[in-house]
Amino acid sequence: MPRPPKWQATLEASVDEACLAVRLYNDPAETRAFESFVIHMHLAWLYLLHAEFMRDGVDYRYWETKHPPRLQKVDGEPKLWELERSVKERWPSTTDPVRANLELFIKLRNRLEHRHANADQALMLTLSGHAHALLVNYETELTSQFGDDRSLALRLRIPLFVGTFTTEGEQALRRFRKRLPTNLRGFVTDYESGLSDEVVDDPRYEFRLRATIELAKKDPEAVAIQFTRFDELTDDQKAAVEEMGRQGQVIEKNRLQPVSGLGRLMPQPAMEAVARAVPFVFNQNHFTAAWQRKRVRPPNGAADPFRTNPDFCEYDQPTGSYRYTEKFVKYLVSKCSTEKGFKEATGRDPEPKGDRA
Incomplete structure (x- = not known):
């Protein structure tokens, strides 16, 4: 043992x-x-x-x-x-x-x-x-x-x-x-x-x-x-x-109703929420780079998928997927609303939305 x-x-x-x-x-x-x-x-x-x-x-x-x-x-x-x-x-x-x-x-x-x-x-x-x-x-x-x-x-x-x-x-x-x-x-x-x-x-x-x-x-x-x-x-x-x-x-003793993922967002909706709120182009590649740089969750296939930052992300064991919090979305919106913050969060230069046809 x-x-x-x-x-x-x-x-x-x-x-x-x-x-x-x-x-x-x-x-x-x-x-x-x-x-x-x-x-x-x-x-x-x-x-x-x-x-x-x-x-x-x-x-x-x-x-x-x-x-x-x-x-x-x-x-x-x-x-x-x-x-x-x-x-x-x-x-x-x-x-x-x-x-x-x-x-x-x-x-x-x-x-x-x-x-x-x-x-x-x-x-x-x-x-x-x-x-x-x-x-x-x-x-x-x-x-x-x-x-x-x-x-x-x-x-x-x-x-x-x-x-x-x-x-x-x-x-x-x-x-x-x-x-x-x-x-x-x-x-x-x-x-x-x-x-x-x-x-x-x-x-x-x-x-x-x-x-x-x-x-x-x-x-x-x-x-x-x-x-x-x-x-x-x-x-x-x-x-x-x-x-x-x-x-x-x-x-009194509280009766908890089991609601899976209450208040949590899947990657696509979380990314889209950030994209709507910031003045720069923000896509799934940016979102992935952001959680990787912030170490919000382990990479795919990690031996211990539960090792997340619980303030920003949770692992859903039944589906094997990660769900993100509103707090993480707000963090990304705050960071990615400026050129300096965007580069710090994603490691990439921001592209203003108006520059893309």
């Missing part, structure tokens, strides 16, 4: 930390549940990104600036990148919502330590959506990088959380919010003031669920839980739902 890859132990430690974080968060007897969740998810993310770097041959050790260069060491061991440095390497863009969510919790962990023992429940209430996004983002990164067989869904049971259905319950939640220390309340406000509306409203930064409880007679033709899409409601219905959302919250 071949020896397991070096990164496997680090990856398994990451998953163990994530499972422990969720277990502590869900334990009603745990007096510091939210703080424990933050600490263990911090470790889960750190180990996950280190496993990726180890697998991909990225040197994530700190080096002295002296000549000849030497490794920085702590207690005789090489000093490795902390989570903040690792996140910047994985998501270079400062506007990425996954990075924004992670950096919020990094800053929060540095503030928490043991100074806010009485704020745990208030923090959990205030940042529950951010915490849910932190876990969902972790699951996405874990499965996209290491395969669906690593999914936390194989190890976790997701419980039902009920916030409030009564006026008394609503008032209790509001009292909890007011118990949040002023410096922590200001910390969240100050942090989000530096983010764009696009990032703040992105579910990868803060995950929001809303449920309406309907007490009705048993109907043999109906299911126990009904799902209604928010964008299918009328304006009056949307306003009513928004108002109800201020009075309490329910986080």
